[in-house]
Amino acid sequence: MSDFDLIVIGAGAAGSRAAMEATKAGAKILLLDEQAEAGGQVWRAKSPSIISAPKTPETIAGDKLRSDLKLENILHIVNARVWQIEKNNDDLWNIGYLNNGHLHNVTCKAIIAATGAQERVIPVTGSQLPGVIGLAAATALFKQHLTTPGKQTIVAGCGPLLIFTAYEILRLGGKVCAIISLNSKTNWAKASIDMMTRPDLLWRGATWFAKITAARIPIYWQSTVTEIIGETHIESVNISAIDANWSATSHGQKNNIKADSLCMGHGLNPAIEATKLADATHIYSPELGGWHVKTDDFGRTDKAGLYAAGDNAGIYGAGAAPYRGKLAAIAALQFLNIGKTQNTDKLVAKMKSAAKFGLATTKLTILRKGMIENTQQTAIICRCEAVSRQQLEAEISSGAHSPNAIKSGTRCGMGPCGGRYCNDVAALINQTISGKTRQQIGLTTSRPPIRPLPISAIAQNFDYDDLPIPAPAPL
């Protein structure tokens, strides 16, 4: 007997929708999420410190999702970090999670992993300094706290979050000193054609640009941050024009801009720790954010009873995520033999149509070949263990070409974040030396825990007297 029919990991746009669909059909489900409230990244809830604030499209959609979850009476455990996923002897999935300092184990017949994405930031010298935060990270800070990271903020990187972040700072009343955009105006014009599928969102984007233009914020198109200067925190930023490959050309125009904060990001990577640990097959496709779990339209992975929905199965974006959640729930219900079969053609078509917008935005963030050339030898690649590009290159040049070999040789990716911020960059550097493709380089081996666990939770409360010490052998 399993504790649940289905466990959904992640209460974002995809996971919440999956949980509701499965509950409606009569499945016994559990929804786990490590955040304090449902909503995931795009519909992140405001912190309890905000009593009231102007509504935004994100807060409206998020509040609706949270109230729908309550209406459906879904068993949703918040602050629950899934750290372990494995098959037990009864062929059931065993899920371990940490909740308020305690470890719990639950079993289920099927899993939907809807773990979303995480930010990719390609480091340069100084990007580890306090005051430098991710671009997507900044949106989380705004949504949750209506707080800006400084008095004079530079916003840098690519894709829609760049413009959204600059707009949000202005909306909240902060100051943006400059926008440094890898994308050119032409890139944006081309992307907007693909974005025609969602005229409402395209219009919203246009209003962001309008606000930025009205505030006379300088935009440096086809430019990148090449170095961040500061002793104890960021003081200024060096920028340079880039070539068509996104490499800061030596003849390109250079500038130094003073700022006390920088929001910098270069797209999203699917969050694959959970599906990797469950041993599903993953594939690499730059147009979907890099390594992601391989699924069909219904989120079926190649592991029986394991489904994936949302950005962890490719960055199709927030619009497609609820459809992907619903489709994964339908497939999981079929596997569980719960409910009746339904015609899904329309739903698949809707998902594909919604995905077009997401794919167009993801396309703006596909890293070009020259991007990694902007990362200096002194740049810190692994933040946790403070490993520089120079150290990585020395290790790779000495023959360490697999991610596991690089990890054990340099400690890059061995820190508490689990390599979530450095593995991708380490592989890009590896490519420049080994000449291998990302597929040939592959991924590091996945081992539990996929989230850091406090020793106290593992050890639990014990008395030394309680330790089972076997009687000494007779002399």
Added chain:
Amino acid sequence: MRFFRQTGSKIKRSQLVEFSFNGTTYSGHLGESVTVALAANGIITTRITHDGSPRGAFCFMGSCQECVLLIDGLRIEACQVALSEGLIVQSIGCLIAEQKAKGDENV
């Protein structure tokens, strides 16, 4: 340098409460994350790496581990902890220095 809690006319925040960081008392809004409470007070360095370089909050979603502090005795990401009255917050480095000062050789 510090973070700014924006105060647009329609934004209403919870009451202020006091907490301590490395022995000094500060105030912040009840329920905001400890990271924001500290950064709004000008404390943006959350840890010092083994090679002496300062780090601050980076991801604001509990993943990067740069903001891990000792909060009421628990080693935890400050961006994931809601501020409450009387919270005792310490940086890991400060704790090590304290233990060394007490003569603990094992730190």
